[in-house]
Amino acid sequence: MDWGLRNRLSRVLRPEDGRTVMLAADHGYFLGPTHRLEDPRETLRPLIPFADALMVTRGVVRSCVDATAQVPLVLRVSGGSTVAGPDLADEVVTTAMEDAVRLNASAVALSVFVGSAYERQTLGNLARLVDRGLEVGIPVLGVTAVGKELEKRDARYLALACRVTAELGAHFVKTYFCDGFEAVVAGCPVPVVIAGGPKSDNERDALQVAYRAMQEGASGVDMGRNVWQSTHPVAMIRALRAIVHEQASAQEACDLFDELRQPGQRQVV
Ligand code: 5RP
Numbered sequence: 001m002d003w004g005l006r007n008r009l010s011r012v013l014r015p016e017d018g019r020t021v022m023l024a025a026d027h028g029y030f031l032g033p034t035h036r037l038e039d040p041r042e043t044l045r046p047l048i049p050f051a052d053a054l055m056v057t058r059g060v061v062r063s064c065v066d067a068t069a070q071v072p073l074v075l076r077v078s079g080g081s082t083v084a085g086p087d088l089a090d091e092v093v094t095t096a097m098e099d100a101v102r103l104n105a106s107a108v109a110l111s112v113f114v115g116s117a118y119e120r121q122t123l124g125n126l127a128r129l130v131d132r133g134l135e136v137g138i139p140v141l142g143v144t145a146v147g148k149e150l151e152k153r154d155a156r157y158l159a160l161a162c163r164v165t166a167e168l169g170a171h172f173v174k175t176y177f178c179d180g181f182e183a184v185v186a187g188c189p190v191p192v193v194i195a196g197g198p199k200s201d202n203e204r205d206a207l208q209v210a211y212r213a214m215q216e217g218a219s220g221v222d223m224g225r226n227v228w229q230s231t232h233p234v235a236m237i238r239a240l241r242a243i244v245h246e247q248a249s250a251q252e253a254c255d256l257f258d259e260l261r262q263p264g265q266r267q268v269v
Pocket of ligand 1: 025026111143145195196197198222223224225226
């Protein structure tokens, strides 16, 4: 890896422990103004100080994130299909690498839909994006997306999708936690971070998933809805940080969440 690319990657995966707590808030690119992300500026403001990196589109960066914010950007650069369209997998690259450079992105992120009708198209998107990233020194996060086919989230499928994503040159991979996750990580030669998926019934469940993922080899989390759809988003991201960076157990993280959500502690920055 060239120096610039390694340097950018180290802004996302912290050099002290190689781990990261990314905050995913790119959902509007296919979901529109989804619950609790109607006004990204308001949602993100209290959370940014606790995020190792922020995953958003260029539209949200420019309109909702202060240019003086000291948070590395992982810029979502794929899209083009929405929940209203025929197929969420029909994605193209939506942002030029030059714009990622202009925005001082630390990495760019793109979804691949392995096994879908758009497998070849989205894997081609990834390969070309990696080529462009290497030219300018920007690492690529490959997202193994499943669209509406949530049943695809098993270890056999995710191991295939993660490995293919890494083979095509992604510098790190985002996927889902699943039973047998250890094998997914073991078969992927680059760091793996997990998405949270739809909001869990309670924060304990999401913290348990994060804990298990870290125990089974994940390099961090890139969660969205389970943070900003929580009744106490700041407490939630701080509890996740305890798991990822401070070796907290799931129970210790739950206790921290309970402590931080007490009146007076809410939205502590
Ligand atoms: C969509 C994404 C989202 O950023 C991802 O799903 C993470 O958010 P959540 O934790 O809400 O699932 O990459 O493809």
